[in-house]
Amino acid sequence: MSRPSDYVDASTPNGSGREPVSQPVLGPVGWIRWAWRQLTSMRTALLLLLLLAIVAIPGSLFPQRSSDPNGVTQYFRDNPDTAPFLDNLQLFDVYSSAWFSSIYILLFVSLIGCIIPRTRHHWQALRQRPPRTPVRLERLADFRERTGVAVDAGEAVQSARKLLTTSGYRTEIYTQTARGGQESVSVSAERGYLRETGNLVFHSAMVGVLLAVGVGGGLGYNGQKVVVEGQTLVNTLLDFNSFNPGRFFNTDTLAPYAVSLDSFEAVYETNNLDAYGQPIDYTANVTTTLPDGESAERTVKVNEPLDIAGTNIYLLGNGYAPTITVRDADDRVVFTDSVPFLPQDTNLTSLGVIKVPDGLDTQLGMTGFFYPTAMRLESGAYASSYPDLVYPVLTLNVFQGDLGINEGAPKSVYTLDADGMEQIAGGDSDTAAIELMPGQRSELPNGLGSITFENAAEPDAEVVDVTGDSAQPETGDDAAEDAGADTSGAPATEAPATDAPATGTPAPGEDATADATQAPANPHGGDGTAASGASSTAEGYSGAVKRFASFDVHHDPGQLWVLVFAVLVVAGLITSLLVPRRRVWVKVSSDGEGTVRIQYAGLARGEDPALGAAVAELDRKHARELGLPSDDGAVG
Structure with a gap:
C-alpha cells in the first residue's frame, strides 16, 4: 500500500526523493538572542548555582592564600612535586580564580536576566482588571449553586463583592447577556499575586547576597595576630602577623585602636574522669583603647567576637x-x-x-x-x-x-x-x-x-x-x-x-x-x-x-547587607510557597420565576488543595449575608 501523495515523507512527483526541510537561518542577532534566552532561563540559573557549589569544594580541601597563606607555604614544602601543578590550576586561589569568577558572573547575569522580564510582566498583571467571568461556571471542578433565591440581584452581587474584597481579592463586576437574551451580573475576583511578588523578592535578594558578598570581600580585610598576655594588638598594617586585604581596600583607612591582652583564662573538665582535661571555656580579658583615649575592659570568647570600630575580633587559638x-x-x-x-x-x-x-x-x-x-x-x-x-x-x-x-x-x-x-x-x-x-x-x-x-x-x-x-x-x-x-x-x-x-x-x-x-x-x-x-x-x-x-x-562592610538580603531570601521563599494563586467568581442571574440563581466557582493557578473549601466557605458566608440558610439549595 502506497502512502498518500501529500504525505510529508512521500516522494515528489518527479521522483527526486524527499523535499529538504526548510529551516530559518539565524543571523548574528538571532544567535545572540538565542544565547541570551538560554542563559536567562531558570534551568540555566539552577545549573549554574549547582556548578558554583561544586567548584567551591576545592576551597575547603586545599589551603587558600586569601585566608591561610602559611598553609599554602607549608603545602609547597610538603608536596614539592604536586603543588606547582595545583597552583597552575588556581586551586590555592579558588575564590578569585578565572573559572570560579566566570561561573559567579554568569550566575549573576542569569539571575538578573530572569528577574527583569518577570518583574515587567508581574507589574503589568497587577495593573490589569480581573478576567471576565466564564459563561459556563458549572464546567469548573470547584462549583456550587443556589437556585430559587428570593433576593435582589444587585444586592446579592454587591454583598458578594464586599465579602471578596475583605478577603483580599481584587474584584470587578461584569454584566453578560447569554445567547437566549438572559442577562446576568457577576463578580470576578482574583488574589495571590503576592506569590509571584515573593518569588521575585527571593531571586532579587539572591542577587543582593551575591553583590553584598562581592562588595564586602573587595572592601574588607582579614588580619591575624598572636598576642601574649601583657602585649597589645594595634590595628596597623605593620602589627599583624598576616594581613589579607580585599582587592579595593585602602590600608590607610584602618580604624585606629589598640587591644591589650590582660589575661587569658581556660577552664578544663576535672569532675568527669571520662572527659578529664577537655576544655570547657576560653576567655580572653582585654582592654580596648580608642584614639580619644577612651578605654574599656572587654572579653573575647569562642564564637563571641569583640566588636570595635567596625571590626570583629575573633578568638582563634591559644x-x-x-x-x-x-x-x-x-x-x-x-x-x-x-x-x-x-x-x-x-x-x-x-x-x-x-x-x-x-x-x-x-x-x-x-x-x-x-x-x-x-x-x-x-x-x-x-x-x-x-x-x-x-x-x-x-x-x-x-x-x-x-x-x-x-x-x-x-x-x-x-x-x-x-x-x-x-x-x-x-x-x-x-x-x-x-x-x-x-x-x-x-x-x-x-x-x-x-x-x-x-x-x-x-x-x-x-x-x-x-x-x-x-x-x-x-x-x-x-x-x-x-x-x-x-x-x-x-x-x-x-x-x-x-x-x-x-x-x-x-x-x-x-x-x-x-x-x-x-x-x-x-x-x-x-x-x-x-x-x-x-x-x-x-x-x-x-x-x-x-x-x-x-x-x-575581620572587617566586612557588606556583612549587614548580607544579613538583610538573607532575611529577604527566606521571607520571599516562604511567601512564594504558602500564598495560593486563585480566581473566584460569583454569578447572579434570573431564573424567569421571580427568583435568582447564584453560582459560585473557583479556579487555581497551580496546586491549591484548599480551593474547594474556600468556595464552600464563600457560599456559606454569602448566604448568611443574604439571610439564607447556610445549606439551603447548595449543590456541588
Whole structure:
C-alpha cells in the first residue's frame, strides 16, 4: 500500500526523493538572542548555582592564600612535586580564580536576566482588571449553586463583592447577556499575586547576597595576630602577623585602636574522669583603647567576637608562651621574650623555637618542647597528661652557627633550619638537653652564658640554678614522635591552632603513672605526677607561664547587607510557597420565576488543595449575608 501523495515523507512527483526541510537561518542577532534566552532561563540559573557549589569544594580541601597563606607555604614544602601543578590550576586561589569568577558572573547575569522580564510582566498583571467571568461556571471542578433565591440581584452581587474584597481579592463586576437574551451580573475576583511578588523578592535578594558578598570581600580585610598576655594588638598594617586585604581596600583607612591582652583564662573538665582535661571555656580579658583615649575592659570568647570600630575580633587559638632570658658569659641580658609555643596535641604539648641572633660569640638556635603537666613515658620521652600548669617542664636542644637571617630572606619564627649549624646540647651531642621549670636557670654549653625560664607569676623570686641536675630525656625527632608532636613547626605568620577537646584523656596520676617514671625534682614540692582530680590551677604554678591568644581581625562592610538580603531570601521563599494563586467568581442571574440563581466557582493557578473549601466557605458566608440558610439549595 502506497502512502498518500501529500504525505510529508512521500516522494515528489518527479521522483527526486524527499523535499529538504526548510529551516530559518539565524543571523548574528538571532544567535545572540538565542544565547541570551538560554542563559536567562531558570534551568540555566539552577545549573549554574549547582556548578558554583561544586567548584567551591576545592576551597575547603586545599589551603587558600586569601585566608591561610602559611598553609599554602607549608603545602609547597610538603608536596614539592604536586603543588606547582595545583597552583597552575588556581586551586590555592579558588575564590578569585578565572573559572570560579566566570561561573559567579554568569550566575549573576542569569539571575538578573530572569528577574527583569518577570518583574515587567508581574507589574503589568497587577495593573490589569480581573478576567471576565466564564459563561459556563458549572464546567469548573470547584462549583456550587443556589437556585430559587428570593433576593435582589444587585444586592446579592454587591454583598458578594464586599465579602471578596475583605478577603483580599481584587474584584470587578461584569454584566453578560447569554445567547437566549438572559442577562446576568457577576463578580470576578482574583488574589495571590503576592506569590509571584515573593518569588521575585527571593531571586532579587539572591542577587543582593551575591553583590553584598562581592562588595564586602573587595572592601574588607582579614588580619591575624598572636598576642601574649601583657602585649597589645594595634590595628596597623605593620602589627599583624598576616594581613589579607580585599582587592579595593585602602590600608590607610584602618580604624585606629589598640587591644591589650590582660589575661587569658581556660577552664578544663576535672569532675568527669571520662572527659578529664577537655576544655570547657576560653576567655580572653582585654582592654580596648580608642584614639580619644577612651578605654574599656572587654572579653573575647569562642564564637563571641569583640566588636570595635567596625571590626570583629575573633578568638582563634591559644597556647603557652614561656618567658626565656639568655645572658652572656658576663651575665648581661642579650635576649628576653615570651616565645609562643605551638600546641601539638590536646594536652598542649607544645613545640617552639628560640633564636638568639646577637649578643653572644655565635648565633644560637634552640628547639624545644613545653609540657604543662610533664610525665615521662617508658621510652624516656616526656609527654603532657593535662593541659593546665600542674607540673610544667621545658626541654631544649641547642644549636650554634649561622641562623641564615642575615641574608635578607624572610624566615619563620616557628622553624629552625639547622643545616650548617652545630648541635651543642641534646640529640647526639656530648651535652644533655636542657631541662627547666619556671624559676630555674641553666648554663649554656661551651661557656656561652646561661638561659633562664622565668616564673611569670613571681618575677622577683630567687632563681634556682639546675645546671647538670636534670637527667637527659629523649629529645629530637624520637621525643616528638613519642609525644605525638609535629616537628615541622609552622610559618611565622600562622596563628597557632586552637587546641581541640581531648576525648578520653586519662586523669593525671591514673593511666599516666602506670607507664611513667619519676620526673625531674620539683623545687616547689611534689613528685612530678598530678593527683587525680587536681585543680586546674595547681598551687605554685598558676600563672607561672604566660599564655597567648591568636586573634583574627575581620572587617566586612557588606556583612549587614548580607544579613538583610538573607532575611529577604527566606521571607520571599516562604511567601512564594504558602500564598495560593486563585480566581473566584460569583454569578447572579434570573431564573424567569421571580427568583435568582447564584453560582459560585473557583479556579487555581497551580496546586491549591484548599480551593474547594474556600468556595464552600464563600457560599456559606454569602448566604448568611443574604439571610439564607447556610445549606439551603447548595449543590456541588
